[in-house]
Structures are given as structure tokens and as C-alpha cells.
Amino acid sequence: MSMLNDIPLSGCSPTPLASYLKALGVFRLISEQADSSARGYWKNEAFVLSTKLTKEELAEFFLTRYAPTPVVDPWNRGSGFLSSGDKAAKNLASFEYSKAARLKPFRDSIVQVRAVPLLAKMRKVVNSKKEFDKTKPDFIKQCRLIWRGSLLEWLDAAVIIGSDVSLAWPSLLGTGGNDGRLDFTDNFRQRYLDLFDVSKPDAPPAENTAPLLEHALHGNAVTGTGNHSIGQYMPGAAGGANSSNGFDGRGNVNPWDFILFMEGSVLFAAAASRRLGATGVSSSSAPFAIRANSIGNASVSMKEKSARGEQWFPLWDRPAALREIRALLSEGRAQLGPMTVREPVDMARAIARLGVARGISAFERYGYIERNGQSTFAVPLGRWKVVSQPNQSLLSDLDTYLRRISREAAGKRATASLTTAARRLNDSVFAVAADGTSPFRWQDVLLALSGADALAATLPPSKNGFGIVPKLHSGWLVSANDGSVEFRLAVAFASQRGIRRYFLPLNKFGNQLDEKGDVNVVCSGRDFVADAIAFLDRRLIDSAKDTSRTLMQFADVFASLSDISSFLQGALDTGRIMSLARALMAIDYKDSSLIASPIGSEPPEDAFTLFRFCLAPRHWQNDPRHLQKDIPVRADIFRRLSSGDLSSASRLAASHLRAHGFIPPLSIAAGDSRLLAAALAFPLSSASRDILLRSFISVSDNNQPKNKLHQ
Known part of the structure; x- marks a missing residue:
């Protein structure tokens, strides 16, 4: 070689x-x-x-030997096949009757077109929209049966014939080779005639053809570009309003650019990619074409018209032969587990999980979006590298939920708050698919989920079409753990059994919305201190029904004393604790060991110890080694504390403990009473209890240490 x-x-x-x-x-x-x-x-x-x-030699080939691919669309009125005497028909005749050797494949293809039986009828009914639209599908199907070679490859790129023999138009080539009044195939012939004299046997290039070729291939400066139409493919050169230093600009198109991009579009034949199993928009059957979505692109609205969807074009950084690229594009699919990708966020996830064909280094994402009135432009929406990202399987928890909330947000009756929540969630998933190593990006997903659940809490269950955040695997605790105090406290608060029903109207199993679940909702999700107090107050009401007179505060993850100290100092972002906790309530804590619960050697201020033992949780008192059932819960002390009456609450607490044989470290407390009350909502382990016990003062009876806490 x-x-x-x-x-x-x-x-x-x-x-x-x-x-x-x-x-x-x-x-x-x-x-x-x-x-x-x-x-x-x-x-x-x-x-x-x-x-x-x-x-x-590369330049010499295009100037002297290049044989243009027969791109024709006889099913469109502007193709030149259905009329006579107009410009399109004359351009077609220039090719059909040329003696140039390099145009022989094109002439042979025109013969194949004219051999389609229904062409004659198409010419007769061209001025009758009803009859024309009725005949057009049958005509295209006849073309599919008769055409061969490169002509057939072009047809498969321009038209999709489904398994049910229905027709659809890949967005890449408009509506079967034209876009509105712009017929791509006629434009292709016009640009070729600008560059070559087809009336001569060798079809020699025009004077400016070689410089224009150098500009097209190598970017060399050139004059002679024209005010030609280029459609959706190069918005910056299309001209129009505000495209120049005046009110209106002219097009600036190199004829070679139009010819060569049309030659490249032939590779995107949709026939073999029907394995995508498209439903809904027709563009889903084209290679790497998916439904449109504004996700990951701030300049596009969630409700913006983009019926043509978007398409991701592969880039590869290792030499590949044409047959390899043709095979890649003919397969034209991305997989997300057993599911075929149909949404941008799914495409990003598939890339992150290497669910695409091997050898691709990146994808260039384009959206077919209406701009400049009703003109459709192929707008670049960013590049996505094919790099394996960690923990992407966790996003499978959200598969169904993402589809539901996106569908509801795209509906005509969707509220602005729902649209914002859906976009925020999809954007955050999109970002974590690009970089799954950052715990902050995983937290952004949790925060977006929290916002969606907060919205769900404001809606009657019968009016909620997207549901609630589904159960999440415990792996989220690892991926989103940034090591911050806020995250650890949010996990501890959220891991308490049954806590979610106080934020959402849930059924008795706690897994779906229920109209009768409103009776339990006492937390708004807007202020952590207020919600922690409301949650604990409701738990005290529930505890009053229990003859044990103890507080039920079972949890899978416990807070550390040092973290509670930070909380009491007022140095934490309580809003972030609340937002994270709301989403973390959906975690399946079966494997809660994935996140450590440091005990911490420094206990909080003595005031916390005073009130903590007045609301001792049941799992403390059930421990036979320490703290028998000698300190009943006093809800009135908590309510005085949470209302701001710290001095009265502390005196009652000290008196209550002394009455049961325990001498507290202080009798009058100072500080932020509501913050102290909220801190009691964090569950503590028995090991933390033992550290707090050291704060109590021992008393003697006959010179023997006496403390019921250690009996």
C-alpha cells in the first residue's frame, strides 16, 4: 500500500x-x-x-473529473421535472442534454426518473394541490422500487418510507429535498452551472472555479462568492435582517460549499436506521436524530417550535475508511441500556455510558430551530465528548420520571413553574452526563428534584401529571457527597422513617400521592428551621398517643455532634440543607453504610444537651445499658423553646431533669431558641448520647456516685 x-x-x-x-x-x-x-x-x-x-491532485480531481451525484426530487414542484419553461426546467435540461462525460451518471439517473410510471400523472395534477398530495406518496414508492445505485442512496437520505409504507422527511434535507420555496436539488444544479460549462464535452471550469475551490477546501481568501440561497445549513451566510452592518444583508455563499455539503448529505441515508423504531416525530428515523428539546441550551425556550427535532453528528479522531463511516451512519443509533435514545438528555447519557458506536470521539449537536420568522436554521447547540463518566447508571432511577415531567412541561396548559422545574431538572441531568465526577453536579440534580417535589406539594394529586420523585438508589449518597456539613445533616434529617409524608400528601405506604394524605403535611419546604420545628412538633403529637411517652425518631443515618455544633453556631446554609434533604427523602437507605456518620468528639453547647434529654428518642431509652425509661418526653418544653421563650423553656427543662434524678449542666440557657429547637430534629446515635451524658453533674449519696443515667 x-x-x-x-x-x-x-x-x-x-x-x-x-x-x-x-x-x-x-x-x-x-x-x-x-x-x-x-x-x-x-x-x-x-x-x-x-x-x-x-x-x-485533489484540486485537479474536482476541477476536471468530479462527477456530481444525481440529487433529484421529482416529487416536488420546483424540481424541474413537473414543469417546462421555468428556470428549474432549463437547469435540468442543461444536465439532461449535456454531452459532458462526467455528467453521464446524472443523465442516466434522469432516464430512471422519467421511467417512473406515475411521473406523467404528477405533471398533470401539479396545479391541483389535493390531487398532487394524493398522488405524491405513490409516486415516491414507485421511485423506491425502480431507482438503483447512487440515485437510490440519495432517495433514502431525502425520504423515509416506514415499515407501514408511510412517508416522513428527515430534517437534514427539509421536506424531501426542499425547504419551502428553496429546492435543494435545483439549487445544486444552478451552483454547478455557475462553476462549469456543461455545454462542452469536458465541462471545463469557469475562471473563478479554482480559487473558489481553494476557499471551500482550505479557507483561502477569495472574491466571487454570490448572493445564493443556502437554506438552514449555514445561517451566517444566508443574509437577511441584521446579518450585515446595514438593516439587511446579502447572502455570501461559495457555490462549492453548497455542492459539497449536498454531496455529504447523501451519506445520511435513513433506510437502514429505521431500527431506531421511531415513534412520534419522523426525524427519529434518521441517523442520530432525536426529538427537539431546549435542554443544555439557554437560548432555546422549552416551548419553542422545533418540530424538525435535532441531530447529533459524529466526530472521530482516528483515520477511518468510507465504508466504516457509512456503516456507522447507516446504523445511526445510540442505546441507553435496553432503550433506544429519543431525547437529548438520553443521548447525553448514552454518550456518557459509551452506548454509542465505538470510535466516535465526540458529537456535534444541532437543533433545527425556527429563526428569522419561520425560517428553519441548523443551530449548533454544543459539542459532547464521548468519555465514560462514573455512576451514570444512577440516572436510570429517573427514566420514567424525566419523561413524565418533560411531557407535562411541553403541554399547552403547563404553568411557568412546571416549565422551569422541568428545564432545571433536564439541564442538571445533562450536565452530570457531561461530568459525572463532580459531586456538585449530582447535588444540582438533587436540588432540581427537590424543586419538582416542592411543586408537586402545591398541586392537588388529581392535577399532578408527573408524580413525585421516585425511589433513588443509595449510590446517590456517594456521588453527591461533597464532604460538607450541610450534606451530612441533610442526609441525617432525610433518613428518618416516614419523614416524607410530612412534606407531600402520600398514601399510607408513602410511595405515591393521595388526596387523603394532606392531613399529614405540615412542612412547606421553604425554611429549614420552621420545617424542622413543625416536623418535630408533629412527631410529638404522634408520640402523645403512645403510652411509652417517648419520641419516635428512628433513622438510618445519624448526625454527628460536631455537625450539630456547626449548625447551632449559625454558620451553615440552612436553605441548602432543606433543598437537599427534600430530594434525599427519596433515597432507599437499605445500604446507608455508603455514607459515614462521624460521631465527633466535641459536643454542642450545654443548652442543646439540656433540651435533647427532655426529648430523648425512643431508641436511646430502649438501650438496656443506659437511660432507662425515666425521662418522659415533655412536649410543652419544646413548644416554649420553639416559640422563642428560651428562659422559661430552660427552667422547665432543668426542673424536669432534676425531678427524674438528673442534674443538668445549667439551669438557664441563652442563645437562639428556634435554632436550638430545630437542632433537635436531627437524629443522634446512642454513641452520641453517651458523649452527651458526660455533661451531666454526678451527685453522691453516702459518698457513692449516683446517676440514673449510668445505672
Whole structure:
């Protein structure tokens, strides 16, 4: 095998879309018509062509030997096949009757088109919209049966014929080769006629054709670009309002750009990619085409019209042959476990889990979005690298929930708050798929889930179409753990049994919304201190029904005393604790050992110890080694404390403890009474209890230590 020359095509970059397709067009034409051993790859924002040809021979091929692919759309009125005497028909005739050898494949294809039986009828009914629209599907199906070779490959790129024989239009080529009044195939022929004189046998290039080619391939400066239409593929060169230093700008299109990007689009044949199993929008059957969504792009509204969806175009950094790229695009799918990707957020997750074809280094994401009135532009929405990210399987917990909330947010009656919540959640999942190593990004997902549950709490269950945050695996505790005090306290607070029913109207099993669950909801989710007090007050009411007169505060994860000290100092972001805790209530704490619960050697201030033992939790008193059932819970002390009457509450607490044989470390407390009351909502382990016991003063009877706490 002879040495291949690496020729960087600096004029062929991944953006805009016309430039990306132009690179593939060059690669396809060279591989099929000049050098079958050619390879191609992307490097430094340019396409690199590895070929036996030199740079000069590459230019010589396009100027003297390049045979254009027969791109035709006889099913469209502006194609030139259904009319006579207009410009499109004359352009078509220039190709059909040319004697140029390089146009022979094109002429042969025109013969195939004219051999389709229904073409004659299409010409007759072209001015009757009803009859034309009725005949068009049958005509396209006849074309599919009769056409062969490159003509058939082009048809598969322009039209999707489903398994039910229905027709759909891949967004890449508009509506079957045209976009409104712009017929891509006629434009293709016009641009070719601008560059070559097809009336002569060798179809020689025009005077400015070679410089324009150098500009298209290598980005060299050139004059002679024209005010041509280029449709959605290169918005910056399309002209229009505010596109220049005046009120209106002219188009600035190199004819080679249009020709070569059309040649590249042929590779995106949709026929083989029907395995995507598209439902809904038709574009789902095209290679790496998915439903439109504003996720990950702040310039697009959640409700913005984008019926044509979006498409992710692969980039690869290792030399590949055309057959490999054609196979990749014909497969044109991404998998997320057993599920085929249909949404942008799913595509990002599939990339993160390497659920795409091997060899792809990145994807360039494009959305087909309406801009400048009702014009559709292929807008670049960012690049996504194919890098395996950790813990992505955790996002599977949200599969169904994400679809429900996104569907509801896209509805006509969706409120602004629902739209915002859905976008925030999808954006956060999108971000964690890009970088799953950051605990802060995982926390952003939890915070977004918290916001969604907060919204769910304001809606009657019968009006909630998206439900509540589903059960989450305990692995979230590891991925989102940033080592902060706020996170540890949020986990401890959220891990208490049955706590979620105080924030959401849930059924008796605590797994779904219930109209009757409102009676338990006492927390608003807006202020942690207020909610912690409300939660504990409700638990005290429930405890009053229990003859044991103890506080039920069972938890799977306990707070540390040092963390509670930080909380009492007022140095923490209580809003973040609340938001994180609300989402963490959905965690399945079966494997709560995934997060450590440090005990801490420094107990909080003595005032906390005073009130903590007046509300001793049941699991403390059930420990036969310490603290028998000698200190009943005093709800009135807690209510005085939470109302701000600290002095009265502390005197009652000290008196209560003395009455049961325990001498507290102080009799009158000072500080923030509501913060003290809220701190009691954090569950503490028996080991932490033992540390707090040391604060009590021992008394003697006949010179013997006496303390019921240690009996």
C-alpha cells in the first residue's frame, strides 16, 4: 500500500452544518471516484483527508473529473421535472442534454426518473394541490422500487418510507429535498452551472472555479462568492435582517460549499436506521436524530417550535475508511441500556455510558430551530465528548420520571413553574452526563428534584401529571457527597422513617400521592428551621398517643455532634440543607453504610444537651445499658423553646431533669431558641448520647456516685 498524504481541510470544520457535511462530501467523492484507499478523521477543528493524492491532485480531481451525484426530487414542484419553461426546467435540461462525460451518471439517473410510471400523472395534477398530495406518496414508492445505485442512496437520505409504507422527511434535507420555496436539488444544479460549462464535452471550469475551490477546501481568501440561497445549513451566510452592518444583508455563499455539503448529505441515508423504531416525530428515523428539546441550551425556550427535532453528528479522531463511516451512519443509533435514545438528555447519557458506536470521539449537536420568522436554521447547540463518566447508571432511577415531567412541561396548559422545574431538572441531568465526577453536579440534580417535589406539594394529586420523585438508589449518597456539613445533616434529617409524608400528601405506604394524605403535611419546604420545628412538633403529637411517652425518631443515618455544633453556631446554609434533604427523602437507605456518620468528639453547647434529654428518642431509652425509661418526653418544653421563650423553656427543662434524678449542666440557657429547637430534629446515635451524658453533674449519696443515667 502506497504512502497516504494527510491533507488538512481547514475550510471543513465541524460547524456550521454545511461545513461538516462538506467534509463528508469531499471524503465520499474522493473515496468513490478517485482513491478507494482514502481515510478521513477530525483533528484541530478541521477534517483531515488521508489519500494517495497530493494537494494539487485533489484540486485537479474536482476541477476536471468530479462527477456530481444525481440529487433529484421529482416529487416536488420546483424540481424541474413537473414543469417546462421555468428556470428549474432549463437547469435540468442543461444536465439532461449535456454531452459532458462526467455528467453521464446524472443523465442516466434522469432516464430512471422519467421511467417512473406515475411521473406523467404528477405533471398533470401539479396545479391541483389535493390531487398532487394524493398522488405524491405513490409516486415516491414507485421511485423506491425502480431507482438503483447512487440515485437510490440519495432517495433514502431525502425520504423515509416506514415499515407501514408511510412517508416522513428527515430534517437534514427539509421536506424531501426542499425547504419551502428553496429546492435543494435545483439549487445544486444552478451552483454547478455557475462553476462549469456543461455545454462542452469536458465541462471545463469557469475562471473563478479554482480559487473558489481553494476557499471551500482550505479557507483561502477569495472574491466571487454570490448572493445564493443556502437554506438552514449555514445561517451566517444566508443574509437577511441584521446579518450585515446595514438593516439587511446579502447572502455570501461559495457555490462549492453548497455542492459539497449536498454531496455529504447523501451519506445520511435513513433506510437502514429505521431500527431506531421511531415513534412520534419522523426525524427519529434518521441517523442520530432525536426529538427537539431546549435542554443544555439557554437560548432555546422549552416551548419553542422545533418540530424538525435535532441531530447529533459524529466526530472521530482516528483515520477511518468510507465504508466504516457509512456503516456507522447507516446504523445511526445510540442505546441507553435496553432503550433506544429519543431525547437529548438520553443521548447525553448514552454518550456518557459509551452506548454509542465505538470510535466516535465526540458529537456535534444541532437543533433545527425556527429563526428569522419561520425560517428553519441548523443551530449548533454544543459539542459532547464521548468519555465514560462514573455512576451514570444512577440516572436510570429517573427514566420514567424525566419523561413524565418533560411531557407535562411541553403541554399547552403547563404553568411557568412546571416549565422551569422541568428545564432545571433536564439541564442538571445533562450536565452530570457531561461530568459525572463532580459531586456538585449530582447535588444540582438533587436540588432540581427537590424543586419538582416542592411543586408537586402545591398541586392537588388529581392535577399532578408527573408524580413525585421516585425511589433513588443509595449510590446517590456517594456521588453527591461533597464532604460538607450541610450534606451530612441533610442526609441525617432525610433518613428518618416516614419523614416524607410530612412534606407531600402520600398514601399510607408513602410511595405515591393521595388526596387523603394532606392531613399529614405540615412542612412547606421553604425554611429549614420552621420545617424542622413543625416536623418535630408533629412527631410529638404522634408520640402523645403512645403510652411509652417517648419520641419516635428512628433513622438510618445519624448526625454527628460536631455537625450539630456547626449548625447551632449559625454558620451553615440552612436553605441548602432543606433543598437537599427534600430530594434525599427519596433515597432507599437499605445500604446507608455508603455514607459515614462521624460521631465527633466535641459536643454542642450545654443548652442543646439540656433540651435533647427532655426529648430523648425512643431508641436511646430502649438501650438496656443506659437511660432507662425515666425521662418522659415533655412536649410543652419544646413548644416554649420553639416559640422563642428560651428562659422559661430552660427552667422547665432543668426542673424536669432534676425531678427524674438528673442534674443538668445549667439551669438557664441563652442563645437562639428556634435554632436550638430545630437542632433537635436531627437524629443522634446512642454513641452520641453517651458523649452527651458526660455533661451531666454526678451527685453522691453516702459518698457513692449516683446517676440514673449510668445505672
